[in-house]
Amino acid sequence: MEVRARAPGKIILVGEHAVVHGSAAVAAAIDLYTTSSLSLLHEGEDGGAGAVELDLRDSALVFSWPCSSLRRALGEVSGKAGAPTPCSPDELAAIAKLMEGQEIPEAKIWLSAGLSAFLYLYTSILGCRPGKVVVTSDLPIGAGLGSSAAFCVSMSGALLTAAGTVGVGGGSGVEEWELFGKDDLELVNQWAFQGEKIIHGKPSGIDNSVSTFGSMIKFKKGELTNLKSRNPVKMLITDTRVGRNTKALVAGVSERASRHPDAMASVFHAVNSISEELSSIVELAAEDEIAITSKEDKLAELMEMNQGLLQCMGVSHSSIETVLQTTLKYSLVSKLTGAGGGGCVLTLIPTPSLT
Ligand SMILES: Nc1ncnc2c1ncn2[C@@H]1O[C@H](COP(=O)(O)OP(=O)(O)OP(=O)(O)O)[C@@H](O)[C@H]1O
Numbered sequence: 312m313e314v315r316a317r318a319p320g321k322i323i324l325v326g327e328h329a330v331v332h333g334s335a336a337v338a339a340a341i342d343l344y345t346t347s348s349l350s351l352l353h354e355g356e357d358g359g360a361g362a363v364e365l366d367l368r369d370s371a372l373v374f375s376w377p378c379s380s381l382r383r384a385l386g387e388v389s390g391k392a393g394a395p396t397p398c399s400p401d402e403l404a405a406i407a408k409l410m411e412g413q414e415i416p417e418a419k420i421w422l423s424a425g426l427s428a429f430l431y432l433y434t435s436i437l438g439c440r441p442g443k444v445v446v447t448s449d450l451p452i453g454a455g456l457g458s459s460a461a462f463c464v465s466m467s468g469a470l471l472t473a474a475g476t477v478g479v480g481g482g483s484g485v486e487e488w489e490l491f492g493k494d495d496l497e498l499v500n501q502w503a504f505q506g507e508k509i510i511h512g513k514p515s516g517i518d519n520s521v522s523t524f525g526s527m528i529k530f531k532k533g534e535l536t537n538l539k540s541r542n543p544v545k546m547l548i549t550d551t552r553v554g555r556n557t558k559a560l561v562a563g564v565s566e567r568a569s570r571h572p573d574a575m576a577s578v579f580h581a582v583n584s585i586s587e588e589l590s591s592i593v594e595l596a597a598e599d600e601i602a603i604t605s606k607e608d609k610l611a612e613l614m615e616m617n618q619g620l621l622q623c624m625g626v627s628h629s630s631i632e633t634v635l636q637t638t639l640k641y642s643l644v645s646k647l648t649g650a651g652g653g654g655c656v657l658t659l660i661p662t663p664s665l666t
């Protein structure tokens with residue numbers, strides 16, 4: 312049996328980093344996806360004692376762990392269908408040891424975080440039974456578009472479906488995507504969050520939530536509000552191609568916050584006001600109470616203010632500043648999206664006026 316699950320990446324319109332410290336943020340899913348395809352095998356089917364294999368198609372890398380090594384390192388984990396238990400420090404140490412035998416090219420050493428999240432999700436949900444997972448993605452990895460969340464959400468969706476915990480029975484045909492119910496999505500989201508914790512260290516949960524539930528959301532302290540938007544706004548996404556790592560950037564902001572608690576509390580408070588204002592503009596526009604052009608002017612101003620505050624947090628980068636200056640020449644407003652430090656930049660593209 313093969314199970315395939317896909318999950319989208321995202322953009323953060325306003326509020327990244329501050330959301331980790333309790334402020335509101337606004338994010339939207341984008342139509343670039345990560346897909347995980349899982350085939351369960353029986354011990355001996357592969358001509359051996361069985362292994363868990365991860366095929367990262369885009370990187371042309373295949374990783375494999377014999378089931379016997381997994382059992383030796385992790386014990387007789389039986390797989391768990393219900394709500395997740397966080398990965399304990401002992402489990403994390405055992406998973407780190409399982410990484411040692413893998414040949415990860417030096418230039419792609421950052422993949423080890425994703426591999427660790429994979430091993431945790433796979434063995435926690437399915438136990439040490441043999442299987443193969445093939446992952447493909449439209450998303451640039453480590454560029455601010457939520458590749459880690461899309462990886463964890465699609466993986467959790469495939470694993471929980473194979474375990475028979477979510478999505479079973481409601482399928483409408485071989486070639487069609489099955490839509491999960493709200494409780495199923497909730498469970499997928501909880502598992503994906505645990506995977507994100509392994510990759511990000513201290514994630515707010517916004518990325519896995521928007522990847523799981525889709526659409527546009529406001530997110531604050533783990534609470535999600537769906538934002539209905541009737542008049543779409545256009546965003547250009549520019550990838551600076553400067554690599555960065557969300558875990559390090561999030562840790563950097565926390566360190567700055569502990570050095571300057573009062574000043575940074577004011578920055579996070581200002582970001583919260585920006586996110587609240589932006590989400591109410593989106594909601595009001597959905598009720599047609601304000602014209603699209605005045606809405607876009609306000610969105611642009613709020614994004615510009617948020618970019619300034621992200622600079623205060625220390626997460627901009629010269630490559631991001633270059634995009635800001637270039638788009639400003641055309642009177643367009645841009646801001647970084649995701650963790651910053653390079654990665655992608657959003658530019659608001661105004662709707663041409665009809666008059
Ligand atoms: N398709 C994938 N295959 C394997 N690992 C992946 C994949 N996508 C993401 N990852 C893991 O996630 C890490 C990138 O996550 P990171 O959070 O740093 O960036 P991002 O999620 O793309 O951006 P942001 O968190 O700012 O939205 C990679 O280093 C890798 O470990």
Ligand SMILES: C[C@@](O)(CCO)CC(=O)[O-]
Nearest residue numbers: 327328514515516649650
């Ligand atoms: C930087 C951050 O705010 C968003 C990354 O897309 C981290 C998080 O919320 O987990």
Ligand SMILES: [Mg+2]
Nearest residue numbers: 457459460557
């Ligand atoms: Mg990420």
